[in-house]
Amino acid sequence: MRFLILPWVKVPHLASHILGRVARRISSDWIKRYGHPIYMLETFVEKERFRGTSYQAANWVYVGESKGRSRNDRYRSLKVPIKDIYLYPLVKRFRNALGGKGQSSSSTQKS
Secondary structure (H helix, E strand, C coil), X not given: CCCCCCCCCCCCCHHXXXXXXXXXXXXXXXXXXXXXXXXXXXXXXXXXXXXXXXXXXXXXXXXXXXXCCXXXXXXXXXXCXXXXXXXXXCCCCHHHHCCXXXXXXXXXXXX
């Protein structure tokens, strides 16, 4: 799915409204279609063209940037634009739901 609001569209809080509606509905739609829920949304924002303001305003979490490679780059030769990566958890204990322990690795290491 692509999400772009063109600069000349002037509707207050439109992006946050749309992202909120999608976030509230997508897991139930996914369950109906694929038989299991989803726990987190991920998006990529092309840094050179966009700032990700809509995602920031909707409380998505910036987690870093891509390496400028595509998923089809088997030989490290394809170059694509570097993108900012944002995540939006759909459940409170998303780490547990995704198979993690819910703690960072630094807090679980023994001294």
